[in-house]
Structure formats: structure tokens, C-alpha cells
Amino acid sequence: MYKVTLIPGDGIGPEVTKAMVKVVEASGVKIEWEEVEAGEALIEKYNTAIPNHVIESIKKNKIAIKGPITTPIGKGFKSVNVTLRQSLDLYVNLRPIKSFKGIKSRYEDVDLVIVRENTEDLYAGIEHKIGDYGAESIKLITKPACERICEFAFQYAKNNNREKVTGVHKANIMKLSDGLFVNTFKEVSEKYDVSADDLIVDAAAMNLVLNPEKYDVMVMPNLYGDILSDLCSGLVGGLGIIPGANIGKDYAIFEAVHGSAPQIANQNIANPTAIIQSAIMMLKYLGEVEYAKKIERALERVFLKGEKLTVDLGGNASTEEFTEEIIKYL
């Protein structure tokens, strides 16, 4: 019996996490959920969207799965996601992007993995005003952070029989910061028997649109990872299907790549696939590979059949109908 911290989140978060819990339970795996609230609704009471008891729960259970949480723009609140990643030192953001047969999209054979550095770069939160004239954000890149993220990428490639790791950067312009990233990438690559190459981020954006099937594992600093993950989700059917994991040495938090999508919240139309796929990643991380595969096969069959798809995938099934369909195949 595993104990997992469950954070429903904001916007479509509660609907999609509810669907995920139903599917995971129907698979038969034994999980005890410790539900804790975080998000916009708590700001008034706690003056933060992520009260301490939430972090304590994750520290205790070591594993969490969460719905998206809204960060109010320009109000001085630090992003919940950034706070969690930094305070639990979840230095890896892992995002597998894979085509499903049956989901209409521009490409059919995409199977790549984005390994995004999760703790520094322009997300370090080092910003200040220059009087009324402007503002400055510091892009922090450190050797230890480059080392551990590149090590993770190569180790992941090795353990998952992946053929190539591509390091993405902009070292032609940011010679020192991105230069450090790409040099470290090259150093780490020499320790592994996996092929490696590197690519400038703008070229990566174009090549991913032209020939996404040429890419395998891609490792990059935080901001490029943020942007290219959304781009890649667009290659295979959109944000509604792409899962993610934030992984550190001691803790892991699984979550969809998409945000809280407030425009479609509380309408029973959101696609829960992204968080269900995040749960599949979580089960694999826990070593429950058989349950993970069982859910994966059920999802594949739902897409292949194509009768009960959510609106974002061109269907007209509700969140609940889609969820029931998955459970039927379990």
C-alpha cells in the first residue's frame, strides 16, 4: 500500500484529478491518497497558495500527484510550481511526448522525451527593478545543476534503451551561461555509450516542427524546456495529453504539463489524459509497472476506437464519459 499526496489544484485540476483517481483505483493498484489543498483559494487564509503543511505532506509521503495551480500574474506571489520545485529540490522535469494511434495530429511517429532543468536559469527568481526605467532578471546557470541534469538525461537514455541525447542551448549568444551548459553536456556525454549531439534552441524549434521523429531524448535549461514542451505537445494532439514528472533525489511530484485552463473549468469537458499519463509515470516510478501498463493499454484502446474522445481531440465526450470508457477497457 502506497501513500501519495494528492493536490487537486485550480481550474480544471479538480475534475481531471478526480478522473485520474477513478482510473488508478479501477486498475486495482492499492494507493492511499492524502488529499491536501493548494492553490488560489488558499491565498486569503494563508497569504500563500502553498501552505507549509502541503510541503510537509509531500516530505512525509515522498510522492505527490497534483493538478495545475494558477499563479496570479503580477501580484507578487511566487509560482507554486516554482516554489515546490525549489524547496524540494526537484531538479528534473521529465516530459515524454508520444503519438497515440487514433489521435488526429500533424505527425504520427513522435516519441521523444524532454528533460528540462527545473531549478535555475531565468526561473531562479533573481529579479530587480532599475528605478522606473526598467527591470533585470538574472539567468543563473551553474556547473552542478548542468552536471546533474545531463547525468539524468544520459542515465535515462541508457535505462530506457534510447538511442540519442540532444543538448539544446543558445551558446552562440550566451557564451558563458549556455556555454557552460553545452560544455558540461559534452563532458557528461563522454561517460556514456549513447550517441549525443547538440542544437541551438531556435534551430531545435524549426527542426522539431519539420522532423520531430528524428529526436529522442532532449536535455535543456529551464526556459527552453518550458517553451519546447508546449511546442512538442502541439505535435501530438495538444496539452491535454502530455504528462510530466518533477523528480529530485528524495521526492517526486507528478503533474500534467498544461495549466489550469480556467475558460473550460467546471464544464466536465477537460481532457484528463495528461494527468492519467502522469499517474502511469508515477506507477512506473514506484515499480508498479504492470498496473502502469494496464492503464496505458486501456488508454490506447480508447484512442484507437475513437468513439469517446474529449472536445480538444475533436470528439464530444465529457470528462466523465471518457473516464468511464477507459475504465471499461481496464
Ligand code: ATP
Ligand atoms: P494557466 O495560466 O494555469 O497556464 P491557461 O489558461 O494558460 O492556464 P493552459 O492549461 O496552459 O491554460 O492551456 C491553454 C489552453 O489549452 C486552454 O485554454 C485549453 O483550451 C487547452 N487545454 C489545456 N489543457 C487542457 C485539457 N486538459 N483538456 C482540454 N483542453 C486543454
Ligand code: MG
Ligand atoms: Mg498556460
